[in-house]
Amino acid sequence: MNFEEKVLDSKRIYSGKIINVEKETVLLPDGKNAQREIVRHHGAVALICVTADDKMVFVKQWREPLRKITLEVPAGKIEPSEEKTPCETAKRELNEEVRMQAEKLRQIAVFYTSPGFADEKMYLYFAEGLTPVEQALPQDADEFLNVSELSLEEAEKQIAAGFICDSKTIMSVWYWKLLKLRSV
Amino acid sequence: MNFEEKVLDSKRIYSGKIINVEKETVLLPDGKNAQREIVRHHGAVALICVTADDKMVFVKQWREPLRKITLEVPAGKIEPSEEKTPCETAKRELNEEVRMQAEKLRQIAVFYTSPGFADEKMYLYFAEGLTPVEQALPQDADEFLNVSELSLEEAEKQIAAGFICDSKTIMSVWYWKLLKLRSV
Numbered sequence: 001m002n003f004e005e006k007v008l009d010s011k012r013i014y015s016g017k018i019i020n021v022e023k024e025t026v027l028l029p030d031g032k033n034a035q036r037e038i039v040r041h042h043g044a045v046a047l048i049c050v051t052a053d054d055k056m057v058f059v060k061q062w063r064e065p066l067r068k069i070t071l072e073v074p075a076g077k078i079e080p081s082e083e084k085t086p087c088e089t090a091k092r093e094l095n096e097e098v099r100m101q102a103e104k105l106r107q108i109a110v111f112y113t114s115p116g117f118a119d120e121k122m123y124l125y126f127a128e129g130l131t132p133v134e135q136a137l138p139q140d141a142d143e144f145l146n147v148s149e150l151s152l153e154e155a156e157k158q159i160a161a162g163f164i165c166d167s168k169t170i171m172s173v174w175y176w177k178l179l180k181l182r183s184v
Numbered sequence: 185m186n187f188e189e190k191v192l193d194s195k196r197i198y199s200g201k202i203i204n205v206e207k208e209t210v211l212l213p214d215g216k217n218a219q220r221e222i223v224r225h226h227g228a229v230a231l232i233c234v235t236a237d238d239k240m241v242f243v244k245q246w247r248e249p250l251r252k253i254t255l256e257v258p259a260g261k262i263e264p265s266e267e268k269t270p271c272e273t274a275k276r277e278l279n280e281e282v283r284m285q286a287e288k289l290r291q292i293a294v295f296y297t298s299p300g301f302a303d304e305k306m307y308l309y310f311a312e313g314l315t316p317v318e319q320a321l322p323q324d325a326d327e328f329l330n331v332s333e334l335s336l337e338e339a340e341k342q343i344a345a346g347f348i349c350d351s352k353t354i355m356s357v358w359y360w361k362l363l364k365l366r367s368v
Contacts, residue, residue, distance in 0.1 A: 014197050032326075034326035039249070039301075062187035063296075064208065065299060066303055111351045112351070113297045114298050115256070116202070116228070117202055117203055118302070119250055141216070142218035165295055165299075167355060181367060
């Protein structure tokens, strides 16, 4: 069966700073039409950072869409005008948010965060060989954050408590757990 | 430090079928203003289904935002008008997409999929004691899908090949792996 939907019409509903929104009319495999709402996003990166004393690095910040403070792995949006590769974005975010640099950024997974309504693609890296940066990059003017380090046990408690509450960060903790079990 | 952002103004930009979009002006902790673009979503569920012969159930479907076919765990949107709990949604989706029912739906994790710009909250369940449904519910008119079953090894190959390419599904495979290692 051919599942492909053919785009009959596409309208830009909203052009924003971080997202654009489009409304498509598509032709379904059975010959009928349907509407699709799509959020366009430039993509993002996230980083698993484990310190020499075996703790994972988390960023504490206010998330306005959720109206609460969360603990997340360091992450950020790709700036398509400035950055040629997601790896460059990851290096910048590691500097801006954690003030660290890595000997190597190993790509762990690439995934879409909400494939039903958004095209946001995320590149997840494992940062190897962390050292403090010599030159700190300026942080975003509208971003306020604290860095904290948690053991695996502490991180699992924060998942249970709901402070770690987003997919990329729970994935990162589970990956770290698999890594400790030598199963990835 | 108090990270909270105070909402000074909120405008509805778009009211859609699956998403609404809002633009907020917020007061930052340093007294400055910033704009926040927020996608509102009613939330969703996803299901880890493992068969008696130790295979995980995946749904193959066209994802218009990505313009490609993906393999994902069974999942679907909460219908707030009809469903009082995410568990009811999970039961319905399990019937609609996989034609199965579960003795028990165990909640594995609750997470936001894109906390930077969306409030979509997802409830991930592990379906225990699967049996075929007696009464199949009608599928959504605009949804075309195939069900397939993969071993852990096959699922990991599909992650590497990019057909399994969304966060909830990669999480689900990693959770299954941890479960096999008796570490969750």
